[in-house]
Amino acid sequence: MRRAVNRANNVEDLRRIARRRLPKAVFDVIDGGSGDDVTLRGNRAAFETLWLRPRPLEDVSRVDLRTTVLGEDVSMPLLLDPCSFARMCHPQAELAVARAAGRAGTIYTIAGGASEKPEDIAKVAIGSLWYQLYMMPDQGMNEALLDRVEAAGYRTLVVTVDTPIKPYRELDLRNRIELPLQITPRLIAAGVSRPLWARDFLMGNSGSSNFSLTQAKKAYDNFADAIMHMKSVTRTDVAWLRERWKGPLVIKGVLRGEEVPELLALGVDGIVVSNHGGRNLDGVPPTLQVLPEIVEAADGRAEVLLDGGVRRGTDVVKALALGARAVLTGRPYMFALAAGGEPGVDRALELLRNEIHRAMAFCGVTSIAQIDASLVHRPEPALTPLAV
Template sequence: MRTTRAHSVEDLRRAARRRMPRAVFDVVDGGAGDEHTLRWNREAFERIPLRPKALVDVAHVDTTTTVLGDRVSMPLLLAPCSFARMCHSDAEPAVARAAGRAGTVYVVPGGSGERPEVVIRSAGGPLWYQLYLKPDQAMNDELVERVAAAGYRTLCVTIDTPIKPYREKDLRNGVTLPVSPSPRLALAGLAHPRWSRDFLFGTGGAGLDLFAARRAYTNFTDAIMHSRSVTAGEIRRLRDRWQGPLVVKGVLRGDEVAEMADLGVDGVVVSNHGGRNLDGAPATIDVLAEVVDAAAGRLDVLLDSGVRRGTDVVRALALGAKAVLVGRPYMFALAAGGEAGVDRVLELLHNEIVRAMSLVGVTTVKEIDRSLVGPAPATARPADVRGGTA
C-alpha cells in the first residue's frame, strides 16, 4: 500500500494482514494460550483516563528526552522483534535506517535474521542489542564480545523466555519452530505471490539473493531455539563483562527491582513479551507504577506491550516510565510498506505524542507526571480487544 494513506497503527495492521499469508500474519499478531494477556495489554491502557491541565501555552512542544544516555527525538523506542524478514526482505537493516532518521533507538533482536555486524552498518542512530542467553556460556561470551566490538552501546537481556513459548494459533496454522514445509504453508504462499517472491528472493537494493531467506532463518533459529533461564548470577557475570548500560527486559514485579539495582542493572523494561509467552500475566501498564516506586530512581524504567497511540505513551510516562517500546506497530508497517512503512509509523506516533502532550497541557517530557492520569473506572473489561503487545 501507499503508506501515506495510513493514518494509524491499525491502518497499517490491516494493510499487513492483506499482504501477508494468514499464518505468517498470525505469527506477528497473535499471542499465547487464549490470548487473555494480549487483550489485557490494550484494555488496561483504555481504562486509564487522562486529566488535562488548563491555561497552558502549548504553542511549542518538545518531545526529546534522554534514555540511558542516548538522546532521542521522542520517548518511544523500537522493541526487539525477531525475524523481521517474514514481514519484508529489507528486514532489520530497514528498521535500523528508519529509526536513525526518526532520531530514536532500535533494539536489535537476538533473533534477528541478520547478524548484528550487518545491522549496525545500516544504523543512523543508536542501536541496542537484545540478548537471549544460550546454554553454552562460551557462545554467550563470544556474542557479547562481537556486539561490543560492532559498536552497540547498550545490552538488553531478555529474562522472561526460559523455554520455547507455546502458541496454539501458530500450531493450528501449521507453523512450528523450526518451521517445517507443509502443503498448507505452500498454498498460503501461492495465494500471496508478492509476499512470497519478496520473502524468498528479496526485492531490495541488494539484488537477487536465492539464499538470503535461508540465511535469515538460520540466524533466527540459532538465536532463539536454545534459550536458558537467567539468574542473578548470570546478570552479575554480564555486568562484569559488559562495559555499557545493561538493561533487563521482562520485569513484572516491584519486589525484584532492588536486587537488580544491586546487581548493577541500569534499566528494566516492564514487559510481558506482548502476551506471547505467559497467558495470564498482568498488563504491563497495570504494574508499571509498582515497579517505578520500587526502583526509587536507582535505575530507568521502560515499558512495552500494548502501546498503540501517543496517548498511551503519555499514560506510561505519567505513571513513571522513562520511555516506551513498540514492536508490532513497526512490524505491521514493515509488512505494509517496507522501510517507507516504518518511516510512516514513526511519523504517525511522533505526531500523536505531540498532539497528546498539547491536549493534556504539557510542553516537555519532564512535565508529564501522575497528575495527568486518573484512577481507572470500575467497569468490566470489553469482551475482546485485539492487538496488544510491544
C-alpha cells in the same frame, strides 16, 4: 505500496494493510499471543481504562518531545522493541527498521533472533542500536557473541529474562506453523494466496535488493540459532553479564516489584516492564497495571521502561505519567514493515510522534519532564446494586 502507507492515519490502518499483504499464518505469528489472548487483550485494556486529563489555559505553541534514555538523546520517548525474524515481513528486514529508526532519532533494539547479523545491521544504521541477548547454555558462545556486539558498536545490552522455555502458541499450532519459522513447502504453499509476499520472502525484491533464496535461508539460520539455544537466565548470569558488559545493562521481562532491589544490587541500569506482548504465559497482568509498582521499587536508581500494548501516542503519555522513562513498541513497526517496507516504518514513527505531540499539547505540557501522574485518572469501577 507507498501510496497505501501514506494514506494510513494510524497504526491500525497499517495493521490492516499488513493483514492483506501477508499470508494468514504469517500475520498471525506477528499479531497473535498465547493461550486465550487474555494478556494480549489486557495490555490494550489497561491503556483504554486509564483516562487522560486535559489541561487548558497553557501556551502549547511549542512542544518538545526530546528526552534521554540511559544517557542517550532521543527525539521522542518511543523506542523500538526487539522483534525476531523481521524478514517474514519484508526482505530488507532489520536493515530497513534500523535506517527508519535512525531518521526518526530514536533507538532500535536488535533482537537476538534477528534475521540479519548484528554487524550488518550496525553498518547501515544511522542512529543508536541496542542489542537484545538470549543467553545460550554454552558460555563460550555467549562470550563470542558479546565480543561481536561490542566490536560492532552496540552500547546497551538488553537481556530478556522472561523466556526460559519455548512458548506454546496455539494459534501457530492451528496454522501448522513451527517456531522458529521454517522455510518449508507448507509455508511456501501458504504464500500462494499472497504471491507478492512469496516472491519477496523467497527471492527478495529484485528491483531494490540483492536477496536470494540462499540469503533467505541464511537469514532463517541466524534466527533459529538464537531461538533454539535459549536458556534460563539466573542471578549468576546477570552478575556475570554485569562484570563482562561495560555499557548500560537492561533487564527485560520484569513484572514483580520485589525483584527490583536484587536487580539493582546486581548493577542493572534499566528495567523493562514486559510480559512479552502477551506471547509467553497467558494470564499475567498487563504491563501498565504493574508499572507503578516497579517504578516505586526502583526509586530512581534505575530507569524503568515499558512495553506491551502500545498502539497510540496517548499510550506513551499515559505510561510516562505513571513513571516510565520511555516506552518500547514492536508490533506497530512490524505491521508497518509488512505494509510498506522502510517507508512504512517511517510512516508509523511519524504517526506515533504526531500523536504524542498532540496528546501533550491537549494535556497542557510542553516538555517530557512536565508529564506526571496529574495527567491521568483511573475511574473506580462502578458498583452493581445488590438485588433485594
